[in-house]
Amino acid sequence: MKTSQLLTATLREAPADAEIVSHQLMLRAGMIRQLAAGIYTWLPLGLRVLRKVEAIVRDEMNRAGGQEIQMSAIQPAELWQESGRWEQYGPELLRIADRHEREFCFGPTHEEIITDLVRREIRSYKQLPINLYQIQTKFRDEIRPRFGIMRAREFLMKDAYSFHLNDESLQETYEQMHATYSKIFTRLGLKFRAVIADSGNIGGSKSHEFHVLADSGEDQIVFSENSDYAANLEKAEAIIPQESRPEPSQTMKTVDTPGQHSIDEISSFFNISAKQCLKTLIVKSEDDGLIALVLRGDHELNTIKAEKLAGVLSPLTFADNAEIKSSIGCEVGSIGPVGLSIPLYIDHSAGNLSDFICGANTDAKHLTGVNWERDVPLPASVDIRNVCEGDMAADGSGKLNFARGVEVGHIFQLGTKYSASMKASCLDEQGKAVTLTMGCYGLGVSRVVASAIEQNHDDKGITWPAAIAPFQLALIPINMHKSQRLREAVMSFYEELLTAGIDVILDDRRERPGVMFADMELIGIPHRFVFSEKGLDAGEIEYKARTDTDNQNIALDTASQFITEKLIQ
């Protein structure tokens, strides 16, 4: 490819509404343009990258025994009604009607469609297991699309669905997909981590997320310093403290604490660590009452864990001030478990405190020297907090480290959630009808592109991993238009590279060298050769990798071999 034939649309300045690096660089490099909120046009350069990601994903899926299909982006409402998600899914589902007023949606995911297909086609256990996938445009009408292609409403996703006679078979395919995803992200050249995840509203039991590590990532992931254990913060288990609770050494006293509400205020008022304070949060219960959640002062509530507690209203809803005042009799800043008449859930760490400080359930008063069992009954404690950096990992292997990640893949063991409601079954060896067990495996292809940039950039632009760079090699001739000899040398070298199958871009624009250097660096071509008259006299060309600091001279007659070897590495 020659730059004169490519829609090079590089910008010196990033449009003001691009917030994160990948969005800015994708705009500046001329990879994408915005059409509407969360909706983008892919320009030639961006599409080349997208296609390369897609090719790797497809190749690995095929190797793992996946079969590619293509389902319709538009889906009939009937199937969604059958699974019950037409009502459940909410406004994120883009619903449309045709000219006959028949209802459809633009597919945000394809469980219903694949389940419908499989229940029609699969008759016998002999056809199982089966793993079908597609790479296709999805639409989710997100409340707030942002960060360019990273969280778009329309995006490209690889979604695979497997069907099984039993859980053992599902487990096998699930593990195979786990390994396949690891291969894919390794081939893409990305630093990533597989973590234990919450399965969210897709349903099912077991799931893992794959995160590309990047400081700008929206997810907090935690991992053990000594083992493979890794989890999304929302799912990471906090283990029960191993040390036993110290014996009480203080007597309980009521202290006036005018104007002291937050844990920060209380801990500095008493000049004591937040770890010795209790935080009591009041949420709504399913039967319209209130429930108290008690945490150690320095800990954060984990809403996902809390929502799963018996009786707690999901989604988690905090009680408002008026409800608390009328039910408990004090303001938010003075609540504590002592004498509280509503149901309590105590976090493990909070339950392990002694001589702690908490609200007295009377305005402007707190209790000090409080002890479980002696002053207040201690129900069985539960895990409702976010783990902290330095906590012991749930597998007991070592301390937890934190990192930020971008979720690019998510695999689920769905079980029979869809196959049961949509009656997808087949006959087993005994000729008995068995409801199929199902797994699903998503991978955000377009998001991979953005996250790759988040992980690989410098002050000059993108530094693509070789596997997904739009071109492998840039050829930059200096003052080519002034030298017939140079032009001939460059063109013949260019042809030679093309013949050798090298993905090369020749910058044949009549630009000054600085412009060409800056553009090729911005779009992140991993390797570069510079041709000049001077070099030609010496029989040399100049080589520099995108991330090198210095040039090196290469004999022209070995340059083709040189770059071939570089590309194999």
Added chain:
RNA sequence: CGGGGUGUAGCUCAGCCUGGUAGAGCGCUGCCUUCGGGAGGCAGAGGUCGGAGGUUCGAAUCCUCUCACCCCGACCA
């Protein structure tokens, strides 16, 4: 959807407070010079100031409505 913000040339922005007929830099076109890190000069093209309504002799500027986009929250590949 709740809260906040922005809409003026392809991009970044000034002008708005205090109304008087639209600007800069970059980019774009042509010519000249320059030619190894986003050059310089000259000449140009390009805007119904997001839209509608209103106030006024006069509106980018003041008022009302509306649309779009962005940011913070809950959601997700």
